[in-house]
Amino acid sequence: MRIVAVNGSPRKGWNTEKILQRALDGAQSVGAEVEMLQLYAQPFKGCISCFACKRKGNSTGGMCTFRDALTPLLEKVRTADAFIIGSPVYFGAPTGMVRSFLERLMFPVDTYLVDGEGKRVKVLHDTTPSAIIYTMNCPDWLMRQVDYPKLLGSSAEEMARLFGYCETLYACDTYQFSDYDRYDCNMFSKEDKARQRDTHLPIDLQNAFELGRRLAIMAEEAST
Ligand SMILES: Cc1cc2nc3c(=O)[nH]c(=O)nc-3n(C[C@H](O)[C@H](O)[C@H](O)COP(=O)(O)O)c2cc1C
Secondary structure (H helix, E strand, C coil): CEEEEEECCCCCCCHHHHHHHHHHHHHHCCCCEEEEEEHHHCCCCCCCCCCHHHCCCCCCCCCCCCCCCCHHHHHHHHHCCEEEEEEEEECCEECHHHHHHHHHHHHHHCCCCECCCCCECCCCCCCCCEEEEEECCCCHHHHHHCCHHHHHHHHHHHHHHHHCCEEEEEECCCCCCCCHHHCCCCCCCHHHHHHHHHHCHHHHHHHHHHHHHHHHHHHHHHHC
């Protein structure tokens, strides 16, 4: 069983990757082979709207036929038994790179076909459990007030529709700079931020561990 994580943050080793790594640790704890993939290490484009995946009689098998540096990464995700995407929230949305990656991952497994009952024809019939982990600067109460779950929820909804299962984890109030004193920033108290990092990040990490473990167990059950 192979589970991959996609780090959709440009910062290696920061909040998003740390939390993703714990999710992979959780998957590994129940026997999964795991791999972290770095999205920002690849120069790539989003969907170029070639519609090769929608041509009559196409044999793309749900893979994006436009080849660039993203292709090997897409292949690893598509052949994994489960996958987890991590993204920082940028202006109330996933990062642009994550959006571009999702276009290339999801459009080829989506169709413009409906069956006799008007239901969307599926490319994938088996479930591939998936998850999205969002990290963000804003605290939990503000995330709820500005309704980030609604703003951010559409990607997870599409993933659930196309891959059969998707869950979301929100990690709020992340520590953004290694030294707050060196940045123009009086909106946030560095003491509050450090307290949050020391008390809440361990909870996010534990939740991620359990998420990874849960996904790996689901993938194992789906394959037997
Ligand atoms: C360009 C940019 C836009 C951001 N926009 C938001 C935002 O809209 N809401 C929010 O809560 N945090 C925002 N943040 C903060 C990041 O989401 C947060 O620091 C995240 O945890 C960073 O992940 P990383 O540590 O893995 O890089 C933004 C950061 C950047 C660089």
